[in-house]
Amino acid sequence: MTKAVLGIIGGSGIYDLPGLENVREEAIRSPWGEPSAPVRHGTIAGLPIVFLPRHGKGHALSPSDINYRANIDALKRAGVTDLISLSACGSFKEELPPGTFVLVDQFVDRTHKRESSFFGRGCVAHVSMAHPVSPRLPVHLAAAAEAEGIAFAQGGTYVCMEGPQFSSYAESMTYKNLGYSVIGMTNMPEAKLAREAEICYATVAMVTDFDCWHPGHDAVTVQDIIKVLTQNADRAKGLVGRLARDFPREHEPCPIGSDRALDTAVITAPEARDPELLKTLDAVAGRVLRA
Numbered sequence: 575m576t577k578a579v580l581g582i583i584g585g586s587g588i589y590d591l592p593g594l595e596n597v598r599e600e601a602i603r604s605p606w607g608e609p610s611a612p613v614r615h616g617t618i619a620g621l622p623i624v625f626l627p628r629h630g631k632g633h634a635l636s637p638s639d640i641n642y643r644a645n646i647d648a649l650k651r652a653g654v655t656d657l658i659s660l661s662a663c664g665s666f667k668e669e670l671p672p673g674t675f676v677l678v679d680q681f682v683d684r685t686h687k688r689e690s691s692f693f694g695r696g697c698v699a700h701v702s703m704a705h706p707v708s709p710r711l712p713v714h715l716a717a718a719a720e721a722e723g724i725a726f727a728q729g730g731t732y733v734c735m736e737g738p739q740f741s742s743y744a745e746s747m748t749y750k751n752l753g754y755s756v757i758g759m760t761n762m763p764e765a766k767l768a769r770e771a772e773i774c775y776a777t778v779a780m781v782t783d784f785d786c787w788h789p790g791h792d793a794v795t796v797q798d799i800i801k802v803l804t805q806n807a808d809r810a811k812g813l814v815g816r817l818a819r820d821f822p823r824e825h826e827p828c829p830i831g832s833d834r835a836l837d838t839a840v841i842t843a844p845e846a847r848d849p850e851l852l853k854t855l856d857a858v859a860g861r862v863l864r865a
């Protein structure tokens with residue numbers, strides 16, 4: 575049995591985690607570069623928690639500047655087994671107004687300026703992203719949201735744009751017509767990398783706005799977002815507190831195998847593997863590469 579360690583990635587408006595006890599900060603060195611910030615280790619209700627603000631101190635990093643590989647590698651080195659992304663997003667659905675927490679179950683990746691894999695020349699691997707969210711996590715999140723009286727929706731598709739500009743009206747209408755639920759700028763390639771690192775991943779997409787498609791609302795601005803963000807962030811912290819209190823202390827094996835995603839993914843023959851790349855893969859893929 576593996577002890578559960580809950581990782582929390584804080585997005586816009588979530589730069590710390592009040593309620594975290596026994597806090598110890600650690601600047602984790604990663605062969606993939608600089609993580610967004612030192613991680614904060616601590617406990618809530620006795621559960622080990624590792625917190626990382628993805629935009630760094632003072633929100634200095636834009637979505638395209640975040641080193642997603644270093645962040646996921648650092649969380650893996652910190653022992654994280656289960657990872658929750660707390661993310662602000664725009665909504666494409668009338669029934670998902672600002673303030674709603676959407677427990678998304680699918681992602682569409684429209685980013686194009688980001689390193690999106692730990693693998694490549696010298697060690698090629700293909701993990702499944704058919705079901706990018708580990709299904710146990712939204713179950714725990716839904717129970718916590720219910721207990722906290724937070725309005726939430728179970729399931730939905732998060733489209734990740736490159737940004738940093740918000741969408742045009744044509745883009746917004748296209749995503750809406752395609753049936754996507756919400757839009758943000760950060761959860762890809764984060765979810766892909768978590769899968770490659772065999773960390774169970776789920777997102778709480780916290781709606782801040784209706785992007786720019788809604789005839790009854792002005793096009794989104796950062797100022798509008800910040801107004802809603804502050805209230806969402808407070809409720810997100812309540813959600814995390816409740817989640818931690820009720821979270822299983824032993825890591826529950828993922829029913830879709832997210833925590834063993836590399837079992838069948840690496841295709842490069844042992845003799846064709848690049849020893850330098852293998853060294854950088856020590857944390858994310860050591861389990862299968864050392865075998």
Ligand SMILES: CSC[C@H]1O[C@H](OP(=O)(O)O)[C@H](O)[C@@H]1O
Nearest residue numbers: 585586637661662758759760799
């Ligand atoms: C501050 S508005 C746009 C910004 O907010 C979201 O960040 P995160 O996903 O880290 O909460 C969105 O993805 C953009 O990065």
Ligand SMILES: Nc1ncnc2[nH]cnc12
Nearest residue numbers: 662663664757758759785
């Ligand atoms: N409308 C929007 N588009 C992209 N990212 C967002 N984050 C919050 N609102 C957003």
